[in-house]
Amino acid sequence: MARKTEIAVVGAGPAGMAAAIEAGRAGARVIVIDENQRPGGQLFKQIHKFFGSEAHRAGTRGVQIGLDLLREAEEAGVATLLDTVVYGIFSDRCLGLAREHHTEELEADAVILATGASENALAFPGWTLPGVMGAGATQTLIHIHRVLPGKRALMVGAGNVGLIVSYQLLQAGAKVVAVVEGLPAIGGYGVHASKVRRAGVPILTGHTVLRAEGREGVERAVIARVDENWKPIAGTERTLEVDTICLAVGLSPLAELAWMAGCEFRYIPALGGWVPLHDGNMETTRKGIYVAGDLAGIEEASTAMEEGRLAGLAAAQSLGHLTRERGEKKKGEVHKRLAALRMGSFGEGRAISKEQILQARETV
Amino acid sequence: MRIEDHPILGRAERGRRITLTVDGNPVVAFEGEPIAAALLAGGHRVFRYTAKRREPRGLFCALGRCTDCVMTVDGQPNVRTCVTPARDGMIVQTQVGRGKWGGRGGGGKRKG
Numbered sequence: 001m002a003r004k005t006e007i008a009v010v011g012a013g014p015a016g017m018a019a020a021i022e023a024g025r026a027g028a029r030v031i032v033i034d035e036n037q038r039p040g041g042q043l044f045k046q047i048h049k050f051f052g053s054e055a056h057r058a059g060t061r062g063v064q065i066g067l068d069l070l071r072e073a074e075e076a077g078v079a080t081l082l083d084t085v086v087y088g089i090f091s092d093r094c095l096g097l098a099r100e101h102h103t104e105e106l107e108a109d110a111v112i113l114a115t116g117a118s119e120n121a122l123a124f125p126g127w128t129l130p131g132v133m134g135a136g137a138t139q140t141l142i143h144i145h146r147v148l149p150g151k152r153a154l155m156v157g158a159g160n161v162g163l164i165v166s167y168q169l170l171q172a173g174a175k176v177v178a179v180v181e182g183l184p185a186i187g188g189y190g191v192h193a194s195k196v197r198r199a200g201v202p203i204l205t206g207h208t209v210l211r212a213e214g215r216e217g218v219e220r221a222v223i224a225r226v227d228e229n230w231k232p233i234a235g236t237e238r239t240l241e242v243d244t245i246c247l248a249v250g251l252s253p254l255a256e257l258a259w260m261a262g263c264e265f266r267y268i269p270a271l272g273g274w275v276p277l278h279d280g281n282m283e284t285t286r287k288g289i290y291v292a293g294d295l296a297g298i299e300e301a302s303t304a305m306e307e308g309r310l311a312g313l314a315a316a317q318s319l320g321h322l323t324r325e326r327g328e329k330k331k332g333e334v335h336k337r338l339a340a341l342r343m344g345s346f347g348e349g350r351a352i353s354k355e356q357i358l359q360a361r362e363t364v
Numbered sequence: 365m366r367i368e369d370h371p372i373l374g375r376a377e378r379g380r381r382i383t384l385t386v387d388g389n390p391v392v393a394f395e396g397e398p399i400a401a402a403l404l405a406g407g408h409r410v411f412r413y414t415a416k417r418r419e420p421r422g423l424f425c426a427l428g429r430c431t432d433c434v435m436t437v438d439g440q441p442n443v444r445t446c447v448t449p450a451r452d453g454m455i456v457q458t459q460v461g462r463g464k465w466g467g468r469g470g471g472g473k474r475k476g
């Protein structure tokens with residue numbers, strides 16, 4: 001006999017926890033499932049202060065936001081199933097779980113997928129050498145496990161992840177030799193770039209890593225300038241003595257379960273690649289299956305939490321835990337906050353891309 | 365290298381101090397931390413060698429997804445060291461290729 005619940009949330013990161021909290025507060029029976037031993041997703045690695053308005057916890061560090069979410073989830077009566085992999089999703093919103101060397105099934109009236117994203121790799125000669133790793137992996141090591149992967153690092157990518165993790169490497173006691181960015185301009189926020197520059201780290205735009213060298217691990221990195229077609233310019237090669245190369249070249253939605261569920265997708269590069277179509281309730285083209293957070297398009301923890309709240313409210317409303325009037329009112333408030341997060345030169349592109357998803361959803 | 369003091373996070377809180385045996389040598393670990401963290405802290409970067417070209421591999425994603433960091437642990441090959449908590453007395457071996465049950469080149473019987 002399969003275990004049953006009203007709402008199953010896959011992923012205990014910011015999106016999943018926010019979804020579970022809203023649905024739990026509305027009175028739904030909610031189980032959050034996560035493959036990790038601890039809930040909170042990537043929030044516990046994010047020791048920098050968040051931006052935005054007070055409603056978005058500006059000035060608060062990700063770690064604290066994570067702790068608050070855990071407490072709120074407990075207060076909302078949310079159950080968590082950790083160390084558990086959701087390996088499949090079958091018809092009628094039945095999830096296949098693998099835990100403690102056995103498998104079991106969980107049937108839900110609504111499923112909220114908040115599986116997050118994985119870091120993109122970058123292939124260059126030597127990229128498989130020990131010492132080349134994701135920037136997020138570095139962040140996990142230094143903040144969660146309190147271990148430095150190396151002493152001298154090269155950061156590849158000057159988006160927010162690359163800039164923030166560079167600064168965090170410095171805070172943890174490593175030297176960041178340089179940040180290289182293939183594009184002609186820095187992709188991340190100016191504040192983060194300034195902090196890194198003030199600490200004496202050169203941010204080399206229009207540069208890429210050509211290769212990593214070393215026998216049993218990274219000993220050197222060779223970088224070069226690139227032209228407007230990303231072709232390395234001969235004669236501009238430089239060798240940097242580094243033992244670590246961190247890759248911060250974007251994220252891709254972890255969409256396997258949404259594909260398996262038969263959701264319709266659209267390829268939107270600005271949101272990280274293939275993303276499941278969804279409506280204003282975060283419901284996919286499969287009834288009762290919702291998405292939120294990076295899986296629904298790569299953005300930030302703040303937007304992920306708001307999307308999670310939308311999905312949680314919508315799922316609870318669909319199961320009769322909120323009246324239509326109350327549900328629409330609460331979701332309206334979230335939509336307003338989401339719109340505020342997607343303003344300005346950094347947010348506008350995402351707002352347009354998100355609008356594309358909603359429109360495409362309507363035509364399916 | 366371990367980060368004991370951190371400007372934002374403060375002093376590190378770690379589990380009980382334990383010992384792993386890595387390729388026959390003792391390595392200090394703290395209970396509950398991933399095997400990979402203890403290895404990196406101890407200066408070990410090569411976790412395995414690939415099947416065809418014997419190329420070194422180490423930690424890459426630290427999330428349990430890429431499986432680059434697999435080693436043979438207590439005779440079980442292909443254990444993801446980045447998400448497997450260290451326990452006192454664990455026998456950890458650098459894995460070659462797909463590894464063998466029972467040990468690196470042992471071919472011993474499967475446990476359990």
